[in-house]
Amino acid sequence: MILLDRVTKKYPKSEGEALHRITLHVDPKEFVIVIGQSGAGKTTLLRLLTREERPTTGKIIIGGIDYDKLKDSDIPQLRRKIGVVFQDFKLLPNKTVFENIAFALEIVGASNHEIRSTVPKVLNIVNLRGKENNMPRELSGGEQQRVAIARAIVRQPRILVADEPTGNLDPKHAWDIIKILEKINRYGTTVLLTTHNQEIVNKLKRRVVTLQGGKVTSDRARAGYKV
Amino acid sequence: MKRRLITLRRIIHAGIVNFIRNFSLSVAAIAVMVVTLTIVLFSIITNAAFGNTITQITNKIGVSVYLSNSVSQTQTQNLLHELKSLPNVKTVKYQSQAQVLASYEAQNAGNQNLITGAEEINNPLPATILIQPDNLNYIKNIKSFLTQPNVVKLQSDPPSYSGNQEAAINKITRATDILREIGITTVIVFAIISALIIFNTIQMAIFNRRDEIQIMRLLGATTWYIRGPFVVESMAYGIISGVLSVSIIYFLFVVSSNALGASSLGILDISYANNYFDNHFWILLTMQLVLGIVLGAISSTIATRRYLKFKTK
Helix, strand or coil: CEEEEEEEECCCCCCCCCEEEEEEEECCCCEEEEECCCCCCHHHHHHHHCCCCCCCEEEEEECCEEHHHCCHHHHHHHHHHEEEECCCCCCCCCCCHHHHHHHHHHHCCCCHHHHHHHHHHHHHHCCCCCCCCCCHHHCCHHHHHHHHHHHHHCCCCCEEEEECCCCCCCHHHHHHHHHHHHHHHHCCCEEEEEECCHHHHHHHCEEEEEEECCEEEEEEEEECCCC | CHHHHHHHHHHHHHHHHHHHHCHHHHHHHHHHHHHHHHHHHHHHHHHHHHHHHHHHHHHHCCEEEEECCCCCHHHHHHHHHHHHCCCCEEEEEEECHHHHHHHHHHHCCCCHHHHHHHHHCCCCCCCEEEEEECCHHHHHHHHHHHCCHHHHCCECCCCEEHHHHHHHHHHHHHHHHHHHHHHHHHHHHHHHHHHHHHHHHHHHHHHHCHHHHHHHHHCCCCHHHHHHHHHHHHHHHHHHHHHHHHHHHHHHHHHHHHHHCCCEECCEEHHHHHHHHHHCHHHHHHHHHHHHHHHHHHHHHHHHHHHHCCCCC
């Protein structure tokens, strides 16, 4: 499902490599946690998957799509297949909760009827019924992140990438988010989560990939937090 | 297909909403576009008016060749044939002595003494050939033909050139040519300025919404889904500017000429310009709208290009 083969990323203006010969294979429906300290390369890894960045060397294949053969005009199609959740939520500030989620469907040309029937279902999954007409600024951090998750899953992607989604949240809200991600994973979506929240990693007991200085230093099944 | 139509409808809707929201920002772009389109329209109408003035002047240019009485009919026919075969001669018309007298009498209908005088001395007026060139510039060719010795022999008097006002006519032609060139240069300069200001306006709008654009990109919006509303917004500038430019020209020509009660202003024939504007109103309006829309679409497409590129390294 997700394959990275000896992927190296070096940013033009920095001296070292952000990622060095990373090889990673993630099966369909798997839940993988990527841990590492700040600057370990977690965000770069996810940016490569969403094709915000291109690898300097190495190969990336996701869902049968070989990134080397991907044309610029195919990138929007690729991103529609991957749901992304960001640490800073990235909600559209001038749109309501409903409109923010609907936006992901509008982009792909969904009809108004489809939008009206689909959005309430995902709002149920993330426990946000009744908040449809609120603006993002009227919500707590945890609620905003749940809107972001709802937006990421509304198109039913086969892969969900979450970049430190609990980074800005208190422990209670952070745990709510993780429970939603687990629920989505149970429905059959592959989840790739980056975090440096020790408690979450230890409680989840999932596959843990550790990044250090741009390299994979360990890859353990049903593991705890260890950097 | 249905999804494409839905997407197109959303793009147009977003463009119109943006246009209304950014109206204060759009004023500068609209203002400069109005100036550009007004100059374009003004140039087209004045050009047509100048063209008409020149045609009218050219129609009045002619050469009269006075034949001596001794010239035979065969000689006259040969001369007419030769004149007709000269390049750039529009018309050649022969008037016999009797016809010349008749037109002389018609011209001086109020002066019986002149008419009686001419008749008494047995019609002194010579048979005449009237030549009209295609263009004022060709009068010289005709002149050189008429001054050949074998042609001079056939003439009772030297030919008269209504182009004796040649110098004046030349001046008018030159003036209108210069005005046309100034018009074209001004149009080009303003079109460039207008495009730059539209770039700027759109770039400011994009800069304000760069986070939103980034989010749209990450969610998988296509380039045209993001660019579309900006292009629609700029096309709306074009439509408004097109209508305003036509209104300005209408007030300039129709209302001002009525108020001034004048049919011409300098060498500009306002009444012709008025008629031209009236007769071609729909074509001119369509042209202005198309021009405004194209100008807006091109400027905004180029302006958004920079912000919509994918990373290639």
